[in-house]
Amino acid sequence: MKKSVFSSLCAILMFFCGSFVSCGQKKNKPAATENLQVQNPDLAKLNRVLSSMSERAKNVIPNGNPEEFLADLHRVLESRKNFSSEDLSPFYLIDKNHTVGADYEPKNLVHLEKNDLFAINKNNLSLRPESYEALKVLAQAAKNDGITLTVSSTYRSYEYQKNLFAYWVKVDGLEEAERESAREGTSQHQLGMALDFAPVDDAFADTVPGQWVYKNAAKYGWSLSFPHGYEDITGYRWESWHFRYIGVEACEFQKKWFGDVQQFMMEFLDAWEDKL
Ligand SMILES: [Zn+2]
Structure with missing residues (x-):
């Protein structure tokens, strides 16, 4: 079983000391640790942010070098320059407890037209330009492997989502609707920034496109939002068809440091931006 090195200050101090010993420096560990934190205030902040996270999140964070973690983190933060600053951050935390207002609509939605790269099975589909471009790259890679992806759902307005949730409550009852549909x-x-591939049900995972997407999406910056076995974390049951575009850097960060669970990484990034 993996043991988190971030689970307590003590563990983090051991971590720093480990780095020092491996670098062949003096063994005055506490002083060395203080010096390190003075030199790099991010280390102290990292400790505060990680300490604030849930036990479940801490448990998936593997052993590693905190400076390597911070270098990876800064690469992810830097990657935000690839996204429009007029719209919400690509790492905006949105879940059952973190919301967005009724009036939020991305500035420049691109309407998805019928095309040769991917199929669409609904009218009125649209995405932010960044995710639209990334969808084309993903779809081209799939095409190169002889696979056509079908997009079934993309941007939804607040009003649309309200009606959709009400619909699922009617069909499945409130309890089931809460597991599969967002308020x-x-x-x-x-x-x-998110989309659903078709078919929008568990059968997708067993289709050829479903298996291809599961294996390859992250290489193109698409992250599976609601993985199997994390309903207590994400609030939603497994959705093999639902992906969010966050960029390649963030997908790598998610996989390397957060057990490949998007929700844990988003919670971390949210806390990092919030804390001094
Ligand atoms: Zn979805």
């Missing part, structure tokens, strides 16, 4: 203001779809 208005809590859906990644309102950000214009």
Whole structure:
């Protein structure tokens, strides 16, 4: 079983000391640690942020070098320059407890037209330009492997999501609807960065496109939002068809440091931006 090195200050101090010993420096560990934190205030902040995270999140964070972690983190933060600053951050935390307003709509939604790269099975589909471009790259890679992806759902307005949730409550009852559908203001779809591939059900995972996407999406910056076995974390049951575009750097960060669970990484990034 993996043991988190970030689970307590003590563990982090051991971590720093480990780095020092491996660098062949003096063994005055506490002083060395203080010096390190003075030299790099990010290390102290890292400790505060990681300490604030849930036990479940801490448990998936593997052993590693905190300076390597910070270098990876800064690469992810830097990657935000690839996204429009007029819209919400690509790492905006949205879930059952973190919402977006009724009036939020991405500035420049691109309408998805019928095309040769991927199929669409609904009208009125649209995405933020960054995710639209990334979808084309993903679809081209799939095409190169002889696979056509079908897009079924993309941006949804607050109003649309409100009606959709009400619909699922009617069909499945409130309890089931809460597991599969987001209330208005809590859906990644309102950000214009998430999409559902078809078919929008568990059968997708066993299709050839489903297996291809599961294996390859992250290489192109698409992250599976609601993985199997994390309903207590994400609030939603496994959705093999739902991906959010966050960029290649963030997908790598998610896989390397957060057990490949998007929710843990988003919570970390949210806390990092919030804390001094
Ligand atoms: Zn979805």
